[in-house]
Amino acid sequence: MGFRNIITLLNMETLLDIDYTVRDEKAVIRLYYKVDKGREIREIDDFEPHFYVTSDDLEGSKKNIEKLDGVVKVETVKKVEVRQEIEVLKVTVKLPQNVPELRGEIKEFENTKEVREAAIPFAERYLINSGIVPMEDAEQLDLRIASFDLEVYNPRGEPKSEKDPLLMISYADSTGLKKVWTYRETPGVSLDYLEILSDEKEVIKRLIQTVKEQEIDILCTYNGDNFDFPYLNERAAKYKMDVGLGIDGSKVRLERRGMNLGAKVRGRPHIDLYPICRQVFNLSRYTLENVYLEMFGEEKKDINAAEMHKIWDANEPGEMKEVFEYSMADAVGTLRMGLAILPLQYELSRITRIPVYKSSRSGSGQRVEDLLIKRAYEKNILIPNKPSDRIATERQKSSYVGAYVVEPKRGIHDNIVLFDFRSLYPSIIISHNIDPSAMNCACCKKEEAFQSPAGHHFCKKNVGLIPETVGELIQRRIEAKKRLKEESDPEKKRFLDVEQQALKLLSNSMYGYFAFARAVWYSRECAEAIAALGRQYIHNTIEAAQKHGFDVLYGDTDSIYITVSGEKDSKKIIAESKKFSGEINKELPGGMELEFEGFYPRGIFITKKRYALMDEKGTLLVKGLEVRRRDWSNVAKETQTKVLNALLKDKDPEKAAEIVKGMVQMIKTGDVKLDDLTIHTQITRGMNEYVQAGPHIVAARKAIKEGREFKQGDIVTYVVTKTGTSISDRARVVDFVEEGDYDANYYINNQVLPAVMRILEALGYSEDELKGLGKQMTLGGF
DNA sequence: TACCAGAGGAG
DNA sequence: AAATCCTCTGGTA
Numbered sequence: 001m002g003f004r005n006i007i008t009l010l011n012m013e014t015l016l017d018i019d020y021t022v023r024d025e026k027a028v029i030r031l032y033y034k035v036d037k038g039r040e041i042r043e044i045d046d047f048e049p050h051f052y053v054t055s056d057d058l059e060g061s062k063k064n065i066e067k068l069d070g071v072v073k074v075e076t077v078k079k080v081e082v083r084q085e086i087e088v089l090k091v092t093v094k095l096p097q098n099v100p101e102l103r104g105e106i107k108e109f110e111n112t113k114e115v116r117e118a119a120i121p122f123a124e125r126y127l128i129n130s131g132i133v134p135m136e137d138a139e140q141l142d143l144r145i146a147s148f149d150l151e152v153y154n155p156r157g158e159p160k161s162e163k164d165p166l167l168m169i170s171y172a173d174s175t176g177l178k179k180v181w182t183y184r185e186t187p188g189v190s191l192d193y194l195e196i197l198s199d200e201k202e203v204i205k206r207l208i209q210t211v212k213e214q215e216i217d218i219l220c221t222y223n224g225d226n227f228d229f230p231y232l233n234e235r236a237a238k239y240k241m242d243v244g245l246g247i248d249g250s251k252v253r254l255e256r257r258g259m260n261l262g263a264k265v266r267g268r269p270h271i272d273l274y275p276i277c278r279q280v281f282n283l284s285r286y287t288l289e290n291v292y293l294e295m296f297g298e299e300k301k302d303i304n305a306a307e308m309h310k311i312w313d314a315n316e317p318g319e320m321k322e323v324f325e326y327s328m329a330d331a332v333g334t335l336r337m338g339l340a341i342l343p344l345q346y347e348l349s350r351i352t353r354i355p356v357y358k359s360s361r362s363g364s365g366q367r368v369e370d371l372l373i374k375r376a377y378e379k380n381i382l383i384p385n386k387p388s389d390r391i392a393t394e395r396q397k398s399s400y401v402g403a404y405v406v407e408p409k410r411g412i413h414d415n416i417v418l419f420d421f422r423s424l425y426p427s428i429i430i431s432h433n434i435d436p437s438a439m440n441c442a443c444c445k446k447e448e449a450f451q452s453p454a455g456h457h458f459c460k461k462n463v464g465l466i467p468e469t470v471g472e473l474i475q476r477r478i479e480a481k482k483r484l485k486e487e488s489d490p491e492k493k494r495f496l497d498v499e500q501q502a503l504k505l506l507s508n509s510m511y512g513y514f515a516f517a518r519a520v521w522y523s524r525e526c527a528e529a530i531a532a533l534g535r536q537y538i539h540n541t542i543e544a545a546q547k548h549g550f551d552v553l554y555g556d557t558d559s560i561y562i563t564v565s566g567e568k569d570s571k572k573i574i575a576e577s578k579k580f581s582g583e584i585n586k587e588l589p590g591g592m593e594l595e596f597e598g599f600y601p602r603g604i605f606i607t608k609k610r611y612a613l614m615d616e617k618g619t620l621l622v623k624g625l626e627v628r629r630r631d632w633s634n635v636a637k638e639t640q641t642k643v644l645n646a647l648l649k650d651k652d653p654e655k656a657a658e659i660v661k662g663m664v665q666m667i668k669t670g671d672v673k674l675d676d677l678t679i680h681t682q683i684t685r686g687m688n689e690y691v692q693a694g695p696h697i698v699a700a701r702k703a704i705k706e707g708r709e710f711k712q713g714d715i716v717t718y719v720v721t722k723t724g725t726s727i728s729d730r731a732r733v734v735d736f737v738e739e740g741d742y743d744a745n746y747y748i749n750n751q752v753l754p755a756v757m758r759i760l761e762a763l764g765y766s767e768d769e770l771k772g773l774g775k776q777m778t779l780g781g782f
Numbered sequence: 783t784a785c786c787a788g789a790g791g792a793g
Numbered sequence: 794a795a796a797t798c799c800t801c802t803g804g805t806a
Contacts, residue, residue, distance in 0.1 A: 258794065365795045402797035512795030557793045609792050609799055624791055631789065692787045692804060727803065
């Protein structure tokens with residue numbers, strides 16, 4: 001280790017949070033650092049709020065703006081706009097809160113063209129301009145992470161914070177401290193982490209006290225934004241008390257974030273793992289237990305939370321012990337998930353230069369934009385304004401042609417090779433310089449520039465902001481992967497892997513960003529050009545493959561599945577395939593590559609986007625079929641999986657038929673458990689906005705009448721029961737259904753049979769043959 | 783039976 | 794508050 005590195009280690013620090021305050025009529029930026037010895041708040045009082053004004057008459061505009069109250073300074077500066085250096089006015093103002101009003105007034109001036117960069121939050125503006133990287137060296141500083149979870153009294157179903165008290169708070173942190181605080185003794189229950197306090201108020205106070213004493217840097221919750229923190233705040237308010245978890249004792253602030261809330265803790269970032277999990281994992285449900293199982297392959301202790309109030313009232317030792325253990329497991333589980341999830345969030349915060357509280361709650365469009373804004377500043381590019389609601393809505397109406405999907409050759413095939421283009425869209429952006437500022441440039445003659453089949457051309461002389469940014473992301477990813485390969489320390493390996501994941505996430509989001517109606521660098525033409533070029537490359541590859549003697553079985557966007565019909569020697573097919581991709585790659589522009597992605601001894605293609613493949617280990621890979629969908633029941637999905645295995649692995653259609661017959665019998669006897677019959681469907685719009693209510697909506701409405709809450713974004717878990725007329729009428733939220741109360745006919749005719757029939761039909765069995773499943777089915781079909 | 787709204791997957 | 798392409802279900806007339 002060199003001298004420099006030792007110095008760096010000694011002066012390790014990481015910026016956890018940033019905000020500003022106004023003191024003596026002056027804006028003061030506050031930087032919340034964790035340093036090796038503890039915490040530090042640094043203040044910057046010489047950074048001034050500013051924005052830009054474009055005008056036809058700079059001098060005239062300047063004179064008008066200078067007269068306005070709150071304006072400190074107006075200067076003429078050079079900025080870059082669509083590759084041209086232009087002169088604009090930089091308006092420096094006294095306080096950040098002056099900006100919206102001044103912006104409005106200046107916009108009305110006669111000579112003003114646009115007011116620019118006035119909507120960038122002041123603290124974020126400072127981060128961009130200063131070049132400070134949030135969360136830098138966070139991993140080296142051994143941040144203290146804590147999680148907590150509430151249990152509340154719920155006698156009427158959904159707990160109401162005005163009436164229903166907290167029963168306990170569980171807490172766990174990365175130093176190993178584990179606690180459950182409650183305020184009532186349960187005779188005969190003693191647990192080392194259980195602490196009995198005098199009342200609810202003391203329980204809340206103890207949480208706050210512990211977070212302070214333990215010097216916690218990051219707070220994790222599971223749905224703390226919309227449940228734990230709002231509830232805690234309201235219960236605390238009952239005792240005229242603040243939830244003063246901020247590093248300076250300030251209270252938790254709830255901010256509106258679209259339809260939801262965000263719970264912000266000053267200087268001690270609160271990371272809600274729930275929205276992150278919804279973004280990262282594709283699951284049927286996002287309960288803590290479900291996500292925990294997905295992440296660690298282990299069950300987390302669970303109880304029926306609807307019974308909480310009864311258990312509390314009964315205060316029976318056995319049951320209460322279960323509740324304490326469950327509560328503790330929630331905090332411990334949330335902490336464990338946090339420790340696994342946070343590194344990627346730190347990395348995204350570093351790359352986009354946005355504090356982790358905010359970046360962990362951003363969607364992919366916002367994240368890409370944050371990164372581009374930072375890069376634009378470095379290149380002195382004037383950032384375009386956000387579109388108005390009207391323009392955004394207008395943009396949403398226009399659509400464009402996207403990817404190409406090959407009609408599959410239905411049925412079973414042997415010896416299948418998969419090729420795909422590595423990062424097709426990012427590599428097209430780079431190799432064809434797809435950028436709004438490069439489109440139809442004046443400096444290149446049309447025929448000399450990069451051509452898009454959609455009719456646009458792109459400059460060959462000057463690299464645009466977006467291709468340059470994507471190029472940098474990909475370059476950094478290549479380097480991270482190289483270091484990952486050379487690294488032997490498992491911990492460092494994990495960090496490098498997270499880094500390359502984050503870089504991939506961002507570069508893959510850039511294409512979608514172009515067509516995102518609220519994007520400041522929106523360009524439908526660029527999105528269109530990328531998609532058109534993608535179609536061109538895949539079309540050309542398909543043609544070349546056919547010329548090479550391959551049968552093209554299927555393809556979607558950037559992939560093609562091929563085989564050689566009649567060729568039994570898989571080694572020959574693989575060798576020929578590798579030769580083919582080599583030939584293709586010689587013709588591709590730099591940065592683009594067709595990869596040999598895999599070999600599958602057998603596969604079945606049903607329709608576009610629906611197929612199954614078996615790899616050389618005998619593992620089934622299924623795409624698009626019911627097995628992959630949360631809105632199908634387990635009975636249907638499990639039967640489908642077994643049928644696929646019987647056909648692809650055992651090559652035994654009779655076995656497939658037996659499986660189906662067996663399952664149909666099982667359903668008829670009424671022995672199937674509710675867990676295997678539930679269907680999960682999301683409420684994607686407001687409950688009153690539905691023109692046509694499907695079964696999940698009707699089931700949710702019934703549950704609402706019985707005291708349950710359902711809102712947009714929730715996933716309804718329902719069962720089709722015996723009683724009622726239509727399917728919707730029979731659909732009920734599972735919590736209200738007794739074991740055994742299910743509609744056998746529905747599960748046979750609308751679940752199991754359709755899921756397996758489609759596969760069998762693709763093999764050439766007629767529906768008539770399938771009606772008497774098993775009887776006529778023989779190996780002849782193969 | 784034909785059509786539409788709605789959902790969720792693929793890439 | 795990233796995009797389009799695509800299949801399939803259940804309600805409605």
